[in-house]
Amino acid sequence: MIIENYIANDFPILGVDTTAEEALQTAVDFDFTHVFVENEGVFQGAVRKECLEENRKKNLGELLPYMDRFSILYGSTLLDGVKLFHTFNTNVIPVINKNEEYQGYIAWDSIADELSKYPFFSETGALLTVEIPRTNYSMVEIAQIVESNNGKFYGALVTEMNEAFVRVTMRISNENLSSIDETFERYGYIIVQKFYTDEKEELLKSRYEFMQKYLEF
Template sequence: MFIKEYISKDFPCFSLTDSIESARDTLEAFGYSHIFIKKSHHFYGALAEDFLYEEEGTLKDLEHQIERFAILEDNNIMDSIRLFYTFNANIIPVINKNEKYLGYISCEDIFQDLSKYPLFSESGAILTIETPSRKYSMTEIANIVESNNSKFYGAFISNMSDDVIQVTIKISNENLSSIDETFDRYDYRIVQKYYSDEKSDLLQDRFGFFQKFIEI
């Protein structure tokens, strides 16, 4: 799951002397959210699509709009999720430790890879539960699910404060009522739940969970 295993190399990295028009034409052909810019043979930053329609000239004229974000080739694909969300991007530049542009990863490629894992691919139930921060235990949460003969596919902390923690979990569909009752007995509050056992709902289930994941 290292970034270097997902790098695509068909999207160019522009120079500040390149025209805005040529960058805009390339971006429209690929359908991505940003172009990438290099300076003195090093990666310099990314420029969002909207700025390419504000004026003509060279990319130097838009230098003040450049955002500095990229991911190292040795990072894990999980590290890319926050960048996609923070910069409202569907593409992220990949660089090496010397800040040389190597290519890019796309949100679509990462989503397709993650969707193969049971956390996303298995049909099941999604629950967001809340517990006081002082008594938070992922071990206890997993035990509650598994003690009711359901499978625990995975979880993440979706909200956290000094007082409470909310955890979103993905589990199989067995014994859901019993699981609800057990969480209640252990003083967990179920904030949100989505149950699905229809194969036709699999894609919606998968996408919905991925959306929750990237928004943390």
């Protein structure tokens, strides 16, 4: 979970005197959405590839006003970075230290590969989405309902939350699904969605969709 294990160092950070044309080629070579910029060893920000395409004759210093300012601190966790990928619509995040010096980067492919190993995404079984009034929400209770019916609880995501209700999507084993449904309803939950097939194609699709939902939340 610590990002140090996923940092790569082959993507260079560029100086403010680098031309947008040169920077664009770097972005294309690595197939990244952004390039990173420094000035006298201090991280300045990230320039999107589209901005480079529109300003090929300028240098990166001239594009400072258009830079996205995002990064992650060395020593953070993978989950700290997940939100940044979605917020800035990027596939690469710079890693900096407390002095704002570039330490390397983490790529979305590396994060997705790691998250795909989590039981919520890797285990076969049922996907079940339930809704409960926010005042009654308890993840402990949700897990207990599954396990009290001899089901296995592999993990859950809060996929929607507002002042009125909370929706939770969980990955559970295929045992005693009808009993689990009935128990949730008896405890006041609404069954919003259930997906019990194990066909590989549908499982992969569902994992991707809920990964996206996790990022959005």
